[in-house]
Amino acid sequence: MGNRLEGRVAVVTGAGRGIGRCHALNLASEGAKIVVNDLGGGPGGQTDDATAQPADEVVQEIKDTGGDAVAVYDSVASMEGGERIIQTALDSFGRLDILINNAGILRDRMIYNTTEEEWDVVVAVHLKGHFACLKPAAQVFRQQRGGRIVNTSSESALGNMGQGNYAAAKEGITGLTRVVARDLGRYGVTCNSIRPRAGTRLTLDPELLEQQKRAMQSRAGGRLGGGDSDVAMTGMAAGMFKPENVSPFVTWLCTDEAANVNGRSFLVGGNLIGLYTEPTVEAALYNPQEDWTVDYISAIAPQSYLGSIKNIAPAQDPKA
Template structure:
């Protein structure tokens, strides 16, 4: 069953590729007008084109989510051009993997800035509109890595932080009819997992096979597996669900 997002405006960060791109397309197929957001506006051409070809409506916005002034401008542009903001998906993320003794302060700070400050910035700005209209759906992307992953002290800490942030916002925003949930993907086949394989010096197909064999369902995830769950949280079908983190990882 496709969810009905007609009349809704969605703001999706990290929408140029991988999971974010799939989320943007999925929400648009349900009838949402989508603000596709990523660091560089021109990187979003493929996302916007895919949405337009499917008969949907989208605009591309270049924005560094770690910078509050850029987030304020991006949300303002969304409201001005698409007429509002009802759904916020915080998917923007970077990895700067290394073992702790090799991890630089910049590696730590950049990952925290994009994942955690980014989510803080977008939520703070978007909820001004959501509280006023007494309606909003916020979906934050956490990760299986929140439970710990070698070489990812920064990323794991940030993704665990997202879980606490999500729970707290659910408590604060419930009275305004705003649902706040998180999705924690496991191994999903994306450009980011390909770069991880390259970093550890493993062929990406071998990397994928190893991940699949460690998964009870016997396969790795695809971006659509995450987009479908995000769409559920963004829909009115999940109206009584808030403050949750759902792990989507094939049972690992």
């Protein structure tokens, strides 16, 4: 037990299981009081059998070790839910210092088979779910001139096959993080995001692991972007990534020691904490005439970087 977060209050969404549970326990071990949010649904966002049990158990675990915690079972996917979750911190503990946006689900499908419902539900839980809690928390943080926000993105957003809805939401979270860092940095608030690696019910699903294996085998050549997620999935299957190992860095980001870390994205898993570069223009063409034409681009493309570009996913010749 440490005391780096003594007197602080943290909301952790999706804290009933997996990585969120570990965040809640780790933050509590540094003295923070915790609002454990979890709707207790299925891995795909199913709510038929939703139960208070996961959140209640984590609250009990925290109390058993001498900490203080309260459960709230709202979904992060609506503004009312987000407001109630943040209000629970204020009503129960009188303040809010830390927001960890972590709740998440998966509905993987190739883009040509993805239904509108599968798209909407994933974007709602992840991207809108971040906004729904961020907005009321930001109002508190701005008033009190301080606070910590950690958002949850994913390596899958770098280009994992069959995860269009999830990638759209998770990369949206990375952009949102940069903006919130600027909106709130002036008030002494930091906002960063992580791309975690952890063996949980989302990643240890046998069907998902099999899908990933097939995608890796079917790839024609090297690719950029999501390449590291192959490493992640292989390690996941081998039990290399403990969810407990993600949380200490998240807790550190919430301490005073991390006051100057803002707007950045980190890979956190196993024995690695990595800092992502920010996207930048990798190569450029300039047109002395100002106005581009297709003819002009066709003429210069073969001699330029366009003629030897490194692809994210090489397009195969269907006739070959």
